[in-house]
Amino acid sequence: MDKVGIVGFYQVKLYSDANYGRYEMIFEAVRGAIDSAGLKKKDITTAISCTNDYYDGRTISNCYTVEVGGGYMADESKVEMDGAHAVLYGLMRILSGNHKLSLVWGGSMASCFPYHAARLYETDPTWERPVAYVNDITAAGFQMRAYLEKYGVSIEDIAKIAVKNRKNASRNPLALQEAQNANITVKDVLDSEIYADPVTELMVAQPCDGVAALLLAPEKQALKITDNPVWITGVGYNQETYYLGDRDLTKSMSMELAGKMAFDAAGIKDPKKEIDLAEFFEAYAHEEVIFSEALGLVDMGEGTNLNSEIDGDIPINPSGGAIGGNPPCGTGLIRIIEAAKQLKGEADGYQVKDAKKAIASGQIGMCAQNNIVYILEGGN
Amino acid sequence: MSKLTQRKSMDYIKKQYRETRKMPGSWYLSNYKYKYNITHLQPFLKKLKEKKLVGLKCSGCNTVYYPPRFVCGKCLVKPNRWVDLRETGKVSTFAIAYLKDPETGEIQEKPMVLVHHDGADTASIAQLNPEVDFKDTYIGMPIKAHWAENPVGGLMDVEYYDLMKDDAKDLDLPED
Amino acid sequence: MGRQVAIVSAGFSEHASKRSDVNIAELVSEAVEDCLKKAPSVSFEDIDAFATGNMPGFEGSNLPELWMADWMGARNKPLMRVTTGGTTGGSVGIAGYYTVTAGLPGIDTVLAIAFEQQSQGDTSVGLANVAYGEVSLLNYLGLTYDQVGRLLSAGAAIGVAAYQATNYMHKTKIVEEDLARVVVQNRRNAAKTWWAHLKMPNLTIEQVLDTPYISFPLRYGMVCPASDGACAVLFTTEEKAKNMCDIPVYVNGVASVAHETAILGYSASGSAQIDPSEQLGAMKTSEICYQQAGISFPRKEIDYAEVYSPFPNQELMWVEKLGLFEETTAPEMYKNGVTALNGELPICCSGGVNSTNAIGASALERPAVAALQIMGKASNQVPKTVHTAIGHGWGGSLNLCTMMVMSDEPQRKWR
Numbered sequence: 013m014d015k016v017g018i019v020g021f022y023q024v025k026l027y028s029d030a031n032y033g034r035y036e037m038i039f040e041a042v043r044g045a046i047d048s049a050g051l052k053k054k055d056i057t058t059a060i061s062c063t064n065d066y067y068d069g070r071t072i073s074n075c076y077t078v079e080v081g082g083g084y085m086a087d088e089s090k091v092e093m094d095g096a097h098a099v100l101y102g103l104m105r106i107l108s109g110n111h112k113l114s115l116v117w118g119g120s121m122a123s124c125f126p127y128h129a130a131r132l133y134e135t136d137p138t139w140e141r142p143v144a145y146v147n148d149i150t151a152a153g154f155q156m157r158a159y160l161e162k163y164g165v166s167i168e169d170i171a172k173i174a175v176k177n178r179k180n181a182s183r184n185p186l187a188l189q190e191a192q193n194a195n196i197t198v199k200d201v202l203d204s205e206i207y208a209d210p211v212t213e214l215m216v217a218q219p220c221d222g223v224a225a226l227l228l229a230p231e232k233q234a235l236k237i238t239d240n241p242v243w244i245t246g247v248g249y250n251q252e253t254y255y256l257g258d259r260d261l262t263k264s265m266s267m268e269l270a271g272k273m274a275f276d277a278a279g280i281k282d283p284k285k286e287i288d289l290a291e292f293f294e295a296y297a298h299e300e301v302i303f304s305e306a307l308g309l310v311d312m313g314e315g316t317n318l319n320s321e322i323d324g325d326i327p328i329n330p331s332g333g334a335i336g337g338n339p340p341c342g343t344g345l346i347r348i349i350e351a352a353k354q355l356k357g358e359a360d361g362y363q364v365k366d367a368k369k370a371i372a373s374g375q376i377g378m379c380a381q382n383n384i385v386y387i388l389e390g391g392n
Numbered sequence: 393m394s395k396l397t398q399r400k401s402m403d404y405i406k407k408q409y410r411e412t413r414k415m416p417g418s419w420y421l422s423n424y425k426y427k428y429n430i431t432h433l434q435p436f437l438k439k440l441k442e443k444k445l446v447g448l449k450c451s452g453c454n455t456v457y458y459p460p461r462f463v464c465g466k467c468l469v470k471p472n473r474w475v476d477l478r479e480t481g482k483v484s485t486f487a488i489a490y491l492k493d494p495e496t497g498e499i500q501e502k503p504m505v506l507v508h509h510d511g512a513d514t515a516s517i518a519q520l521n522p523e524v525d526f527k528d529t530y531i532g533m534p535i536k537a538h539w540a541e542n543p544v545g546g547l548m549d550v551e552y553y554d555l556m557k558d559d560a561k562d563l564d565l566p567e568d
Numbered sequence: 569m570g571r572q573v574a575i576v577s578a579g580f581s582e583h584a585s586k587r588s589d590v591n592i593a594e595l596v597s598e599a600v601e602d603c604l605k606k607a608p609s610v611s612f613e614d615i616d617a618f619a620t621g622n623m624p625g626f627e628g629s630n631l632p633e634l635w636m637a638d639w640m641g642a643r644n645k646p647l648m649r650v651t652t653g654g655t656t657g658g659s660v661g662i663a664g665y666y667t668v669t670a671g672l673p674g675i676d677t678v679l680a681i682a683f684e685q686q687s688q689g690d691t692s693v694g695l696a697n698v699a700y701g702e703v704s705l706l707n708y709l710g711l712t713y714d715q716v717g718r719l720l721s722a723g724a725a726i727g728v729a730a731y732q733a734t735n736y737m738h739k740t741k742i743v744e745e746d747l748a749r750v751v752v753q754n755r756r757n758a759a760k761t762w763w764a765h766l767k768m769p770n771l772t773i774e775q776v777l778d779t780p781y782i783s784f785p786l787r788y789g790m791v792c793p794a795s796d797g798a799c800a801v802l803f804t805t806e807e808k809a810k811n812m813c814d815i816p817v818y819v820n821g822v823a824s825v826a827h828e829t830a831i832l833g834y835s836a837s838g839s840a841q842i843d844p845s846e847q848l849g850a851m852k853t854s855e856i857c858y859q860q861a862g863i864s865f866p867r868k869e870i871d872y873a874e875v876y877s878p879f880p881n882q883e884l885m886w887v888e889k890l891g892l893f894e895e896t897t898a899p900e901m902y903k904n905g906v907t908a909l910n911g912e913l914p915i916c917c918s919g920g921v922n923s924t925n926a927i928g929a930s931a932l933e934r935p936a937v938a939a940l941q942i943m944g945k946a947s948n949q950v951p952k953t954v955h956t957a958i959g960h961g962w963g964g965s966l967n968l969c970t971m972m973v974m975s976d977e978p979q980r981k982w983r
């Protein structure tokens with residue numbers, strides 16, 4: 013596939029209960045992204061939004077966001093998945109040759125609704141919803157337990173991931189304040205409230221308020237807009253079966269297939285050597301391990317042994333990841349923005365040295381049923 | 393899943409399991425707490441209390457928004473100039489709702505209008521004087537705001553719109 | 569840069585007000601089966617990716633494709649979900665088009681699926697939710713709920729359409745009979761379409777005018793039903809399409825331009841759409857589509873049109889706004905039979921949305937029927953040969969619009 017440039021981006025500061033309305037937040041992100049590229053409203057020919065009717069409590073959740081979301085008289089559409097999937101649609105529109113600049117924004121306000129209750133409506137209405145025992149949290153419990161048992165990994169090793177991400181988040185000024193903790197210990201994580209054993213509160217990516225936006229342009233156009241674009245050189249997405257019993261929960265089939273597709277597109281043979289950093293949407297701490305194994309960044313079962321600190325072998329989630337703040341429909345998009353920041357050398361305080369190629373991912377569904385992976389490259 | 397299994401499973405579901413059960417469920421509205429920032433509405437509400445109408449004008453495209461809004465979708469900038477509006481306007485469109493009276497059970501005809509205020513570029517939803525016969529409503533009908541006796545700085549300060557009989561008098565009102 | 573896209577097949581489930589014999593997944597599988605039956609050489613392995621969507625608030629299920637993956641044949645395949653309210657189907661079709669044309673490695677053939685089983689949920693709750701937040705704000709600003717209720721009782725889809733109808737009737741000076749004529753044509757056409765919902769082969773104008781008003785000027789007999797149904801359309805590349813069917817239908821133009829929300833703007837701020845029947849968004853949409861497809865004279869070059877019109881006034885309005893007829897002349901064309909099955913420019917020979925409205929699926933059914941008319945496989949096939957056709961969708965608060973221009977000749981702009 014042809015490479016596509018990220019020419020501008022903006023993310024609002026994440027809050028657990030923001031003191032402003034939905035439209036103001038969307039406007040701030042969209043205007044910020046357009047300003048960051050030095051463009052005008054009329055340059056936007058297509059606008060893709062990402063919201064969810066249930067998360068917003070609004071049927072047709074893109075109906076009232078046309079004006080604030082930069083969609084007025086533009087070729088507009090909405091992807092109802094993760095923000096990273098919306099970027100995919102924006103990317104397709106650029107690759108089609110029909111559009112020269114596409115605006116993508118996504119996000120939601122989790123303070124307006126009980127996030128995990130809304131996610132109950134994603135379960136099978138016949139078998140699982142009536143009993144309500146199977147939901148995104150208990151499913152994560154199943155998966156974490158299965159992983160721990162299979163590879164004989166201790167729960168402390170998973171807690172370490174949460175510790176690392178929360179420490180990283182403390183260096184990211186846009187991360188959620190509640191998630192920023194430079195002095196957190198493994199004990200703190202394990203002693204926090206139990207959500208669904210073995211998942212504890214601090215291993216969960218806390219839903220919050222936030223919107224992010226980015227601008228995509230084809231190669232030629234991108235170089236006109238900025239001297240220093242970040243290139244999307246590969247993308248892959250995939251959905252596996254829903255039923256947890258049909259899946260091997262100790263790995264992520266959809267991530268593996270999505271990764272294959274993305275690596276093929278970007279011409280990456282050995283991800284272990286070629287990838288300099290990864291930004292994953294890990295809704296739960298253990299997902300980071302499973303994703304890095306699925307993408308071949310580390311051998312199967314060795315995920316917890318990888319040094320993924322900011323100065324480690326392959327830094328994972330130097331921004332704090334989703335554990336550093338998880339605005340529904342925006343998290344995957346923020347991962348792409350954070351990876352782009354690293355490649356541009358703009359990640360003040362949590363910059364990875366010599367970052368040239370990065371992975372960013374997004375997901376939806378229980379145990380990350382549907383995954384999307386991007387390969388990003390910096391420089392010209 | 394192979395093609396055969398897939399096809400088979402479809403047939404299986406359709407032929408072997410004819411009966412489908414209904415599962416109860418609901419979408420609770422009460423759980424949502426919508427958030428709105430009303431900073432840009434405060435000057436407007438304050439003026440309503442003084443029986444004055446104001447709109448917000450976008451410097452980019454000169455569109456006057458009434459009621460005020462904080463972003464102009466055309467330019468994607470914040471409108472920032474307050475302008476005074478007249479109390480007069482026109483019916484830009486209307487529909488007649490058929491509502492059941494909760495007490496008598498009678499079907500009542502209620503004309504609902506979209507009012508286009510003179511000096512504004514947007515239309516807003518409003519109601520006519522209940523004494524106006526709905527058969528008299530037409531597009532372009534001149535109307536005038538009818539104020540509540542004691543305005544409180546809320547949307548009900550303009551109680552309803554009166555039919556305007558003599559519009560010559562209103563033309564003397566000062567312009568913005 | 570972009571590949572030529574073709575439609576090789578389209579399928580429908582049976583539509584009815586209550587398909588209580590199936591659940592959503594089974595309903596979808598009906599449409600998928602019908603779609604693949606029409607393209608016998610295509611099997612599930614040939615489908616590389618999926619584009620799906622529905623209106624989730626109406627069914628009480630969020631992201632249903634998660635648990636429906638296996639019924640659609642989407643296990644371990646790329647899948648993208650697009651939902652935009654009433655235009656969902658159209659947006660899903662356009663997403664299918666873009667997935668093929670983008671040329672991502674390994675993705676050539678894409679199945680677009682749109683569905684709705686309204687009988688599973690509470691449609692009125694779903695609709696109330698469209699503006700629930702804005703209404704709460706109105707209430708906070710001093711309007712009592714009683715007042716809000718009265719103002720917006722004409723405010724659900726039927727309400728905004730009523731405002732639009734008043735405007736349109738004012739401009740064209742038509743009477744209710746003209747609206748009823750459109751309904752009669754649609755419901756009679758529906759009687760000849762196997763999957764349609766409201767089939768009324770003997771409906772007359774008098775019968776339509778005999779029903780009470782739901783919201784002036786619209787009567788009960790004029791508005792669309794609420795249906796359960798699904799639709800699937802198979803998109804692929806130009807090269808592969810030739811092996812999959814006899815007459816591939818090439819997608820030459822797509823667009824979905826959004827305008828401001830009508831009646832009640834965001835944050836309850838009114839609307840700059842002073843005349844809801846002006847439809848600048850739809851005009852821009854068609855302009856972009858025709859430009860992409862290289863159509864300079866839509867009136868002459870288009871042989872068949874499927875427009876999204878739950879209400880008869882909209883059908884008249886759309887055919888004008890999309891450039892098929894001069895402004896204000898559409899009612900005359902319906903009177904003279906130009907738009908009938910054997911007319912010069914047949915419109916909505918499937919019965920249209922006016923006869924069948926499974927909300928999320930409706931806007932995909934439009935291009936699907938138009939494509940089948942070009943292939944000569946539609947169930948109420950027009951007698952003349954159709955070379956170029958359009959499928960249109962409408963939704964949101966009168967502000968969203970989708971459109972797809974299809975032809976039996978590829979547009980050679982990519983070369």
Ligand SMILES: [Zn+2]
Nearest residue numbers: 450453464467
């Ligand atoms: Zn402006």
